[in-house]
Amino acid sequence: MKGQSRTTSRMRWGFVGAVYAFLIIMMGTTLPTPLYPIYSKAFDLSPLMVTIIYAVYAAGVIGGLLVFGQLSDRIGRRYVLLPGVILSVISALIFLCATNVGFLLAGRVVSGLSAGLFTSTATATIVNLAPDDKKNQASTIASSVNMLGLGFGPLLCGLLAEYLPHPLRLIFVVDIVMLILALIGIWIMPEPIKDRQSLKVNVQKLSVPKEIRATFIYAVIPVFVGFSMLGLFTAISPNFLGNILSIHNKAIIGVTVFFIFCASTLGQLLFKQQPDSKVLTLGSVTLIVGVILVGVSLLVESFLMLFIGALVSGLGQAFSFRAGLSTVNSVAPEDQRAEITSTFFTIAYIAISIPVVGVGLLELGLGVQWAGIVFSMIVAVLAVVSFLLLVTRGKREA
Incomplete structure (x- = not known):
């Protein structure tokens, strides 16, 4: 009895450690967001270079997913999570020592x-x-922690950078301290995989079986739109607030980005009893409203409307993401679920990076305001297309 109680206690604390580590790792990926205006001035970065810095992060994520995504099934969870924490520490150290744009690029790839x-x-x-x-x-906790971590990064960095000294250094010292605690948590965590195999690294192929391809496409299109919205907002908010609205308070930048991820977290907890098809349609409608609000806020230069648009868009992204992933998991064959899920996440990360690159390129000729407006229109059109496809499919299956 005592042995069973001890095992239960270890599992409980291991669960807490894994949740904490996941939160801190994801937080670290968005920490630099409020600092990019400072980096731009300090290192004389063009909008295109800032775009490239954003984009190489997505390349690193996709590379990590494809090469190491299923490795933990073979060698154990701990032996993949520990290198993940170490890489995050290395990224923080690179940013801590950054003296030119090369450091920023390297730090983002490692992150x-x-x-x-x-x-x-x-x-x-x-x-x-x-x-x-x-x-x-x-x-649900795992997906919520993912989004909350992404939101806490800009919030914590914005507050420290605005109200404490050394804005380009202090936040990464704090991050490293939190990562050391995460490293300890993963180290003492019980290993869930008991039947471990030898180390063998393969690049995972991305494919979807023909028999579920139609369902996958209908599920992933609204997810693509939702993540494009996140990418758009992340790309435009720091420069728009600073250059157009003359809001240079880094805490406000951090809070603004934080709330879109809070809305995304909240949205994953709503309408859980409704069919996925209805939630996907609701997600598309909500995204249409949110993106239009963001686009209009850029046109009329309204911070309040931008903030409301961020909240609405975050909810729409959450509805689409949760229902889309649930739909894909429900039809995926058991022996191909990991491969199909990796394809799903890869498409999502491609979606989040496209607006960042596109806005950066358009900004060279149009400026951040009109670049954001143009991409808001594009994302809104995609959301409308997603809505029409879902409605058409629903009528056909009725």
């Missing part, structure tokens, strides 16, 4: 690799360590 190792492995670990009757709640 992306860290996130690529953690995204699927930490989610699986949290579910593995949860009690059998709490597996569904654990999956």
Whole structure:
């Protein structure tokens, strides 16, 4: 009895450690967001270079997902999560020592690799360590922690950079301290995978079986739109607030980005009893409203409307993401689920990077305001297309 109680206690604390580590790793990936206006002045960065810095992060994530995404099934969760934490520490050290744009590029690539190792492995670990009757709640906790971590990064960095000295250094010292605690948590965590195999690294192929391809496409299109919205907002908000609205308070920048991820977290908890098809349609409608609000806010230069648009868009992204992933998981064959899920996440990360690159290129000729307006229109059109496809499919299946 005592042995069973001790095992239960270890599993519980391991669950807490995995959740904490996931939160801190994802937080680290968005920490620099409020600092880019400072980096731009300090290192004389063009909008295109800032765009490239954003884009190399997505490349790192996708590379991590494809090369290491399923490695933990073979060698164990801990032995993938530990390198993920170490890579995050290395990224923070690179930013801490940054003296030119090369450091920023290297730091973002390493940060992306860290996130690529953690995204699927930490989610699986949290579910593995949860009690059998709490597996569904654990999956929701994992996805919520993912989004909350992404939101806490800009919030914490904005507050420290605005109100404490050394804005380009202090936040990364704090991050390293929190990562050391995460490293300890993962180290002492019970290993969920008991039947481990030899180390073998393969680049995972991206494919979707023909029999579920139609369902996958209908599910992933609204997810693509939702993540494009996140990418758009992340790309435009720091420069728009600073250059157009003359809001240079880094805490406000951090809070603004934080709330879109808070809305995304909240949205994943709503309408859980509704069919995925209805939630996907609701997500598309909500995204249409949110993107239009963001586009109009850029046109009329309104911070309040931008903030409301961010909240609405975050909810729409959450509805689409949760229902889309649930739909894909429900039809994916068991022996191909990991491969199909990796394809799903890869498309999502491509979606989040396209607006960043596009806005950066358009900004060279149009400026950040009109670049954001143009891409808002594009994302809104995609959301309308997604809505029409879902409605058409619903009528056909009725």
